[in-house]
Amino acid sequence: VRVIDHIASIPLFETLSGKQRESLSGIAVHRSYTKGQAIFSEGDRGEGFYIVVSGRVKVFKLSSEGREQILHIFGPGEPFGEVSAFSGLDFPAYADAYDDSSVLYFPRDAFLRVIKNDPSLSLAMLAVLSKRLRVLAALVDNLSLKEVPGRLATYFLQLSARENDAAEVELDMSKGNIASLLGTVPETLSRILNRMSKRGILRSEGQRIIILDRPGLEEIAREGGKLS
Amino acid sequence: VRVIDHIASIPLFETLSGKQRESLSGIAVHRSYTKGQAIFSEGDRGEGFYIVVSGRVKVFKLSSEGREQILHIFGPGEPFGEVSAFSGLDFPAYADAYDDSSVLYFPRDAFLRVIKNDPSLSLAMLAVLSKRLRVLAALVDNLSLKEVPGRLATYFLQLSARENDAAEVELDMSKGNIASLLGTVPETLSRILNRMSKRGILRSEGQRIIILDRPGLEEIAREGGKLS
């Protein structure tokens, strides 16, 4: 598959003309990573940004003792690492390949040249960054103002919302990673899942979660987590 | 003072020509708020964004029980509320006047028209959003991966860094609000300040903090907060 074909399928670039896409494909570099491999590290110089082509990319922070807080999981078509490209500063977090993945890399200067000639691309980029800020604000809200049951309930409701409010959702990553996304540890997650099951709020069968009492779950999400 | 004069002093607009500033001043609205007054609320439709002219603006989240988590304090020249302007979605947080303040308000559509004609303005805006993402990522890191002493140490070091690493820093807001910024409560903040004083790391005299043992403070910030 050629770079130009990848670019055609990226939402961020959908407003571009064929000519503009060509100039982009001229500057993009295709890179592949195996599961778990580092893409960049906190403190690295950010000389460009990335877009996921296939697989998923995990962006996270690390504590001094090695505990990890996931900031975001990016899937195909989503850009990441733009923060340092536009601010000119170092990467503020780590990025690993969550699955075997491939990405397009856009060197900073070349991309800035393209964007200068295309207002619609910069508007699209502004929209992307704005949505990301919203996601991070929601994360702060969860971490600071809700307890773990509330965060977990919120997470399940989000997963369900993505699939037309289906009562049955498939976890898209391991429970250990979900714990890391929710700012806790696997043990705590396991216990809370257990409590929710006992209360008849949901059933947990491996990677499959069946929501039995949606209003109950919504209340836990709203109230911040008092498992009454 | 006229709107055009305010605009001239805003860093975000410094690359603009006089003509472009005029067109901006044509769309901007000057608004004043008294201390504590609401500017917008979470869930409000975002029809535009703001830039602080004078005073400060507090942007924060609220828990169901009324506890507040400050996301950011904005001072003169800084834009806020752009997230919903560019994403087209509702405001994701609350904004209050922290002091008696005045702001410029830019309606969404008019501003988008201006930005479309000026690549440098959109690049400046991308840089602003990127820096903001970095701040929020750091906040997540603090909240999730560090304990309160570590967050406080980090905060003091930031304050000090802003003034050429001065050993003596003036708190720019009430201790209660600092607690809210650090994701804790005033009581905890008070106790930790006390412990740090006892350990000879700093002296706390009202709004003035004197750093006595900078390496010690740096270690607390790094290690996440074990007050050994």
Place this chain on the structure above:
DNA sequence: CGCTCCGTTGAAACGGTTCAACCCACGTGG
């Protein structure tokens, strides 16, 4: 003067983490 707001202090309660042990499914190599 008395009110309110902010900060401080103490004691008790709580939610979450840590550490350790254990289980199971899975894949690998002998």
Place this chain on the structure above:
DNA sequence: CCACGTGGGTTGAACCGTTTCAACGGAGCG
């Protein structure tokens, strides 16, 4: 093909940092 190791998940018990509630002190202000 079975033994073994590994990684993910679960469970129990002790521990710990932080919150909560209540009380109190001081500064500022009408």
